[in-house]
Amino acid sequence: MRLFNFLSSDRSENLFLPAHGRGNALPKKIKKLLKLKPGIWDLPELFEIGGPLISEGAIAESQKSSAYQAGVDRCWYGVNGATGLLQSSLLALARPGQAVLMPRNIHKSCVQACLFGGLIPLLFDVPYLTDRGHASVFDSKWLKRVLKKAKELKEDIAAVVLVNPTYQGYSADMESLIKEIHAHSLPVLVDEAHGAYFISQIRPDLPKSAISYGADLVVHSLHKSAPGLVQSAVLWSQGEKVDPFKINRSIELLQTSSPSSLLLASCESSIKELFESQGLKKLKSRIEEAELLKDFLINKKVPLLENSDPLRIILHTSRFGLSGIEVDKRFISNGIIGELAEPGTLTFCLGLSSHNKLGKRFVGIWNEILTTLGKQKSCFFKKPPFRIVSKPCKPCSYSWGSDFETVNLQNAIGRISVEMVCPYPPGIPLLIPGEILDEARVDWLIEQKCFWPEQISDFIRVLLD
Ligand SMILES: Cc1ncc(COP(=O)(O)O)c(C=O)c1O
Structure with missing residues (x-):
């Protein structure tokens, strides 16, 4: 009962993922489908439909068309989130006993793939922002040092994984990082779970997808950074470094034998939104609206941190000695649900739906929090005791x-x-x-x-x- 009650009420301001914001920003085609007779769209891999691993049928055609639009060789739609496709990618990149070089801020799904794939995770340290208590991005100089140290461990390194952008929306200079990895003749998988919409290249000042810098494999979580339903994702592949047969085989190992046709339709429609005029127009206005909101909040002295993704707002709670986790509870009790509460920050995901009356309400809640919890001195966080590379x-x-x-x-x-x-x-x-x-x-x-x-x-x- 509790679940159904929650699912059917929509009283709060949704600043959490999925990015479609309780359906508001779902692509038109999906909205239309969901208005039809309940369940009419719930179909198995019928001959006409096919599936992500079947070479004939509507899904095969759709995947080909999406890959063409993205300018890559192939893609696979996923029904188990970026998690499933990251794990399949790792199993395609390395065999048991081989090592994979990954940053310390890697998502747990990649470590889990090492666990069940018998791979060795070589975790490398990343810069840490002591004023807010979370990881930052790094440059090619940092990566050079990591690669040098990793080689000293004398493991058989099969691939490198990068995470970009981070959950909070920080983005690195991916061109130089990918170049550096390729100079070592290694393939690179980019976990771009939070950066699907970068593929649209909507404005030159926004980050570009790692696809445009030649990453071999890139995974997008379509519900986190595009208007897909929860669990929708896509894996893009280009170049000769990773054998598509190995990717197929690994996806088959982890994917359900009954991928949901609704989720696959959501993959198709959310990707189309990133390339086609209606979706781009919507995205552009969301970004502009988000930038106005950020300016408004900054003018009202709300402590926001800079990042590269206009659709993510990082509230710097430790600037006033407050925990993001405590502040999150206060926002929730005032009807605003954020996404990522951390000890020093609270990140809100604006997503792709409109929040045009949010500014004043946000400022009101923040000021009340400051008054009641009290402005305290900024607090700082200790750097984690990680070695530059460890096994x-x-x-x-x-x-x-x-x-x-x-x-x-x-x-x-x-x-x-x-x-x-x-x-x-x-x-x-x-x-x-x-x-x-x-x-x-x-x-x-x-x-x-x-x-x-x-x-x-x-x-x-x-x-x-
Ligand atoms: C960086 C990163 N990669 C991958 C994932 C997994 O994405 P999904 O929920 O689509 O499986 C997450 C989820 O939080 C994430 O933050």
């Missing part, structure tokens, strides 16, 4: 599957974790199976526990000695 002390999959005991975090020094510690959102692991809990990591996790009291436990499961 789990024991294989990730072995640790995950091994017998364990549960110990108090304080007593875990020197032990090896069998679990992932990962507040969600953002879904970025603070610790992965197989990593050793040295003193610095334990201290840092205990500190993180204070920041994420409901998400990090006092206890941790570790390998039996």
Whole structure:
């Protein structure tokens, strides 16, 4: 009952994902479909329809047309979010025993792929913004240092994964990063879950998709950064470095044998919106509206942080000594639901629907929070104790599957974790199976526990000695 009640009411201001904002920005064709007889669109892989892995039928045709519009060789629609397609990509890129170089702010789905694919995650450190407590982007100089260190570990590196933009909308100079990786003859997979609409190249001052810089594989979450239904996603591929047969095979391994035709239709229509005039017009006006809103908030002294995505607003709560998680609760009780509450910030996703009366209401709530919770001194966060590149002390999959005991975090020094510690959102692991809990990591996790009291436990499961 509770679920149905929630699903059928729409009383709050939705500044969370999916980006279609409770249906407001769904493509016209999907809205029309959903108005037909309930369930008429719920079909299996009939001959006429086909599926993401079938070479004939409507889906095959649609995928070809989308790939053509994006200027790549092929694409696959996905019905298990960016998660499913990132995992399939990794299994296509590396075989068991090979290593994949990934940033510390990687989404947990990629670590999970290493876990069940027997891959070695080589995690590299990324710049950390101590004034707000989350990761930033890096440049090619940073990456050069990472690649040099990674080579010293003497693992058989099969690929590099990059995350761009970040959840909060920071974007790196992808051209130079991809060039650097290709100079080492390695393929690159870009997790562009939060940057699908960059493919539209709607304005020269906005970031471009990694596709335009020659990334071999790019994954978009179509519900996070395009007007797709939840779970819709797409994987784009170009060039000769990754064999499409291997991608097909890996998708087949993870995909349901009954992909939803509604979700596949949503993949098609949300991608079309990113290329065709009506969708582009809508996107352009949303971006302009978002920029006006940001200007208004900044003029009213709301502490926003700069980023590269106009559709994401980062409220800098730690600037006034406040936790984004506490501030989020206050916004929710005032009817505004944000997306990503972190210890030092609260990120709102404007998505693709209109929020034209939001400014004054937002300022009112923020000022009330400041008055009641009190303006305090800015707080700063300690940099995580990560090495520039590190490899789990024991294989990730072995640790995950091994017998364990549960110990108090304080007593875990020197032990090896069998679990992932990962507040969600953002879904970025603070610790992965197989990593050793040295003193610095334990201290840092205990500190993180204070920041994420409901998400990090006092206890941790570790390998039996
Ligand atoms: C950077 C990043 N990649 C991938 C994903 C997974 O996306 P999806 O929910 O479409 O599976 C997320 C989800 O939060 C994410 O933040």
